[in-house]
Amino acid sequence: MEDRLGEIRGGGPPKRHNARTVAALTGNPGCTRRAVLDSAGADKPALAERLGFPARFGQSRFAITRGNAFEAQLKADGGVELLRLVAERLGVPVPAGATWTDLGGDDDRPERSRAALTAGGVGPALFDHPLLGLDVAGRRVHLEPDLVAARLAGRFHVVEIKSFPVIDGQADPAKVAAAAIQSAVYVLALRELLAAEGHDPELVSHEVVLICPRDFGNRPVASLLDVRKQLLVLRRQLARMARVDDLLATVPAGFTADPAADPAALAAGLRQVPARYAPDCLAVCELAQFCRHEARGHTGALGRPVREALGGVVEVADVLALAEGGRAPEPEQAEAAALLRAAARLRADALTGNPA
Ligand code: SF4
Incomplete structure (x- = not known):
């Protein structure tokens, strides 16, 4: 193989x-x-x-530089501001005496990360630059979460720092979704690490703390992301691979x-x-332009909702023929054909200003 x-x-x-x-x-x-x-x-x-x-x-070079500057600002002074944000978002008092361990550097980082994260202990702790691992299709992948907070609210929490803004309490949903699935990768890797060392993997919370700049400035705001659904999808795909x-x-x-x-x-x-x-491929897969070109003229290229609504009608040319009544539908296309004819009637009415 x-x-x-x-x-x-x-x-x-x-x-x-x-x-x-x-x-x-x-x-x-x-x-x-x-x-x-x-x-x-x-x-x-x-x-x-x-x-x-x-x-x-x-990511553009500008976005990478901005992201690095925001992360450095948060981690300055031993992560005091970061600790406050994380504790407040988890709904616990800001702990005194939390330890800060920087696991960065070149020498034996996986082993140092394993030792630090699985050593046990009782006090609150923040681990910067840990290095985790996950098996993907039989190969070990190294992963670097921004930060892991331990023993805050009794559990480990992955902390993800992103440079996209939260404006009026809202962030770009696509970017939040991408951050959630990426954080789920870290949660899974951390759970596997704890389990391998005989600890309860559920000590790692499914709630990830996402920290972004607020509005158009550099002031940080923290939110909680529940990544249980993402963990399910991730496990399924890794098992398939x-x-x-x-x-x-x-x-x-x-x-x-x-x-x-x-x-x-x-x-x-x-x-x-x-x-x-599907159009989502454009954001996640390097082959998207090739596959989009290949899918031209197919309903699937218009997205999953269209593919599902027009189940059984594969070609856009067939969609148009069915909408115009130019050809009889196959039995399994009857429902989609009725939908298309109704949509075509509505469109014609709207264009002629003659609502039914
Ligand atoms: S290979 Fe093509 S269809 Fe598959 S995920 Fe990538 S872009 Fe999408």
């Missing part, structure tokens, strides 16, 4: 995951193409480039995602591995 995965990625070392890429695995769990490529550790950005559809996402042999059974013999291969052969091979393109 390892040989086959190596062939798929073109013989190079597997691309390493990080929390963002592990979180992104849950973005489209029904997509076999993505699961195969990620299990093989294929270089998807290079693959997309070679196919002529380079990925167009990632762990069954790599099942996934490989869906891939044609000779299939490769080697970025050095001929682009036409790469595109032809990829088309044989089932995908489920």
